[in-house]
Amino acid sequence: xxxxxxxxxxxxxxxxxxxxxxxxxxxxxxxxxxxxxxxxxxxxxxxxxxxxxxxxxxxxxxxxxxxxxxxxxxxxxxxxxxxxxxxxxxxxxxxxxxxxxxxxxxxxxxxxxxxxxxxxxxxxxxxxxxxxxxxxxxxxxxxxxxxxxxx
Amino acid sequence: xxxxxxxxxxxxxxxxxxxxxxxxxxxxxxxxxxxxxxxxxxxxxxxxxxxxxxxxxxxxxxxxxxxxxxxxxxxxxxxxxxxxxxxxxxxxxxxxxxxxxxxxxxxxxxxxxxxxxxxxxxxxxxxxxxxxxxxxxxxxxxxx
Numbered sequence: 001x002x003x004x005x006x007x008x009x010x011x012x013x014x015x016x017x018x019x020x021x022x023x024x025x026x027x028x029x030x031x032x033x034x035x036x037x038x039x040x041x042x043x044x045x046x047x048x049x050x051x052x053x054x055x056x057x058x059x060x061x062x063x064x065x066x067x068x069x070x071x072x073x074x075x076x077x078x079x080x081x082x083x084x085x086x087x088x089x090x091x092x093x094x095x096x097x098x099x100x101x102x103x104x105x106x107x108x109x110x111x112x113x114x115x116x117x118x119x120x121x122x123x124x125x126x127x128x129x130x131x132x133x134x135x136x137x138x139x140x141x142x143x144x145x146x147x148x149x150x151x
Numbered sequence: 152x153x154x155x156x157x158x159x160x161x162x163x164x165x166x167x168x169x170x171x172x173x174x175x176x177x178x179x180x181x182x183x184x185x186x187x188x189x190x191x192x193x194x195x196x197x198x199x200x201x202x203x204x205x206x207x208x209x210x211x212x213x214x215x216x217x218x219x220x221x222x223x224x225x226x227x228x229x230x231x232x233x234x235x236x237x238x239x240x241x242x243x244x245x246x247x248x249x250x251x252x253x254x255x256x257x258x259x260x261x262x263x264x265x266x267x268x269x270x271x272x273x274x275x276x277x278x279x280x281x282x283x284x285x286x287x288x289x290x291x292x293x294x295x
């Protein structure tokens with residue numbers, strides 16, 4: 001019997017949350033993906049670069065989580081267990097480089113929910129968009145995420 | 152040469168990114184990626200959990216493969232060049248798999264001072280099966 005997801009979260013906006021880019025976390029992320037680019041890891045190379053500091057790899061904004069919230073908030077909103085969840089799609093739109101020490105505000109909302117039947121059975125797709133802005137309100141990045149739930 | 156500067160003027164439709172080979176995937180890298188990304192889904196760490204979930208065992212975070220493709224892009228275009236980067240996770244990457252990241256230029260455009268290159272990007276495993284497919288847009292300097 002397929003499970004039902006709570007579709008009433010469509011359109012839900014989550015409370016804005018701050019993130020601060022920590023130098024060590026940025027470098028740990030680069031090392032964890034095995035990318036030893038000196039513009040991510042070497043403070044001197046960063047300082048001498050056109051960006052004035054090390055910068056983050058393109059997928060680093062995936063770490064921009066709401067640390068005050070339960071990390072399973074989306075799953076409990078949907079009424080599903082983590083073991084049913086797969087990552088379907090991911091997109092980053094970047095408007096400028098991200099440097100250590102910056103604080104951003106992230107605003108997430110659920111933009112779409114739809115169901116499809118694939119090779120492995122019925123699945124629900126939940127699309128979420130997070131806008132990342134800086135202190136002046138300028139857009140830094142938009143993160144689009146599609147979570148797949150095996151029903 | 153890694154980190155060589157690519158100029159917009161030298162890029163043609165059909166050009167391919169230098170392939171980037173990553174892996175073989177080891178559990179320690181998945182554990183490290185969990186810590187660095189904050190994604191502690193046990194499906195990437197705990198084989199028993201992953202089997203019980205019907206996934207046949209531990210597999211890599213899709214975001215790790217996306218990051219590999221991101222590296223193929225930035226090795227070629229520069230670390231701040233990526234303007235848009237989106238992928239679909241097409242197949243699971245397992246322990247011991249090797250992931251080869253590739254890309255091909257599909258279009259170029261120039262507007263004002265912005266030179267953009269659009270690419271198809273993908274990653275495949277050691278059997279040639281695509282595990283990630285997507286698109287990227289990078290901004291490149293001109294020789295001007």
